[in-house]
Structures are given as C-alpha cells and as structure tokens.
Amino acid sequence: MPDPNATPLLEVSDLSIEFESAERTVVAVDGVSFSMAAGSTLAVVGESGSGKSVTALSLGRLLPSPPARIRSGRVVFEGIDLLTLPEPALRHYRGGKIAYVFQEPSTSLNPVFSVGFQLSEAMALHRHDLADRRGAGLAALTEVGIRDPERCWRSYPHELSGGMQQRVMIAMALVCRPRLLVADEPTTALDVTIQAQILGLLREIRSRFGMAILLITHNFGLVKGFADHVVVMFRGKIVEQGPTDSLLASPRHPYTQALIACVPRLGDSKKRLATIDYARLDSLLTPS
Ligand SMILES: Nc1ncnc2c1ncn2[C@@H]1O[C@H](COP(=O)(O)OP(=O)(O)O)[C@@H](O)[C@H]1O
Numbered sequence: 001m002p003d004p005n006a007t008p009l010l011e012v013s014d015l016s017i018e019f020e021s022a023e024r025t026v027v028a029v030d031g032v033s034f035s036m037a038a039g040s041t042l043a044v045v046g047e048s049g050s051g052k053s054v055t056a057l058s059l060g061r062l063l064p065s066p067p068a069r070i071r072s073g074r075v076v077f078e079g080i081d082l083l084t085l086p087e088p089a090l091r092h093y094r095g096g097k098i099a100y101v102f103q104e105p106s107t108s109l110n111p112v113f114s115v116g117f118q119l120s121e122a123m124a125l126h127r128h129d130l131a132d133r134r135g136a137g138l139a140a141l142t143e144v145g146i147r148d149p150e151r152c153w154r155s156y157p158h159e160l161s162g163g164m165q166q167r168v169m170i171a172m173a174l175v176c177r178p179r180l181l182v183a184d185e186p187t188t189a190l191d192v193t194i195q196a197q198i199l200g201l202l203r204e205i206r207s208r209f210g211m212a213i214l215l216i217t218h219n220f221g222l223v224k225g226f227a228d229h230v231v232v233m234f235r236g237k238i239v240e241q242g243p244t245d246s247l248l249a250s251p252r253h254p255y256t257q258a259l260i261a262c263v264p265r266l267g268d269s270k271k272r273l274a275t276i277d278y279a280r281l282d283s284l285l286t287p288s
C-alpha cells in the first residue's frame, strides 16, 4: 500500500493550457489540480474533447508549442517542476520515468522497424545500465504475456494484431522501468475481450513493478476495479474527484451522474451520452 503521508509522486496544480491560432484561443485545460501517490492508479474520465489527452501530454511536455501554451500551473514529479525544467534534463523523465501508451498502437509503433529494433532503441535511450538489451527485451515481451517472444522480436508491427501491438507498446514502456505509466485510452481501439486482457495486464504489471498508472478513458465502465481514484473532466475543468468507490456510489456532480448512468449494462447497449442535459450543466458550471 502506498503511504498516503509520503510526498506525492505527481502533483499537478492549477494547470491551464490554451491553443492559440490566428482566429481564436481555446482553453483546453482550465485550472486542473490533482495528485498521485507512488504506485497508485488514477483514472481521468470525461467525454471526447474534455481535455484529458492535453492534460496527459503536458506531463511529459509532449504538446507542440505553438499552438499549445501553458497559461499557468505546475507539474511537480518527484519534487521537480517539469514545466520549467530545461529540455536536456527533461529527457530523463519523458519516456523514462514517465512512459506513455496511446490509443492506436499501430501509429505509435514505427512500421519500418522490427519490434526488437524498437525495443532496443527504447532501452538505448533510457536504460544505460543494461548490458543485454536483447535478453531484457525478450523478458519484457514475456512479461506482457507474449507467448513466442523470439518470434515477436523479429516481427514488424503489421504482422501483429492490435492486441499484440498494444502488448508490445506496454513492453516498451516496461523496459524503461517507469515510475508512472500514462495510458491514454489504451483499449479504445481494441475488441472488448482484448480490452479486458490489456486492462488486466496493466493491473498486473502495476502490482508487480509498483509503478503508478494514470488511465485516461471516456468509459466509466473501465474505472471500477482498476483505479483507486477518479478525476472527472468536463470542458477542460475537473468537476469532481475522489476515491473510486465513494465517487461511484454517490457521485455529486450532475455530469458525473450522467456519465455513470451512460455506462452500458448487459442487454442495454443503446444508452448514449445524448441523455446528458448540457444546458443544465452549463448553468451549473457558469458562475453567476
Ligand atoms: N493540436 C491542437 N490544436 C488546437 N486545439 C487542440 C489541439 N489539441 C487539442 N486541442 C483542443 O483541446 C481540447 C481538448 O482536447 P483533448 O485533450 O484531446 O480531449 P480528450 O478529452 O478527448 O482527450 C479539444 O477540444 C481541442 O479544442
């Protein structure tokens, strides 16, 4: 169990990010604050466009700037504010201590290089201590449940299924021994059965390696049994956050209530987000 009194692994405070274009400025993330203990799991939930990915990408300073601009805030990781860190020092964190897994494994992997080559590259960047990269890479492929790691090592991304590609992405994150794994909609592009397997795998590696996981999802159905804490985002703002069990049992904000009500239940797959009363939410969110 993580010690709740310990310094947080990650502390995001008052983070605001805007996108500037010639015509207008869009505030994508607006005054967001949350923190994560080492080894904990946090789910950030909200519908498409609510600012989840922008928040996630900002942790590793992965947003293209311009057009992105940090308006305010701090992203303190292990006591260091990553937003003010010079670029060379930041490389130690991005991809190393903070690893990412994205929605589309096929676009995250490079189609012209073998899995083994890409794993080796990741280790060359972040694991100078490793003498035997091939051995460590094969071990990582085994750890993510790939039965024939030798064959996978020689494969090119297009030769693998979506689920296998996502396992390779997780292996690539694992070899770097991150303290935080940011998984942005990691199962959205996958079949339902494969989704469950990948979430199970993330849960397993979290307990085995003690890394923290930040899971980004639009689907409240994935949160239960996975995350300790939940942050609910709506139009760039956090509308509610708290421990998963109490938040699911008694959601306070109408948007959270609506999202939870929209989780499809067995035999009831037609319920959609369209039932959300946006006019009512607007009146609740706009200070009068
Ligand atoms: N590259 C970009 N250029 C301009 N605006 C962007 C860009 N990326 C994101 N945004 C804006 O930020 C908002 C939040 O996007 P995002 O974080 O990707 O949402 P999601 O919650 O679906 O992950 C979007 O609605 C969009 O207006």
Ligand SMILES: [Mg+2]
Residues within 6 Å of the ligand: 052, 053, 054, 184, 185
């Ligand atoms: Mg997104």
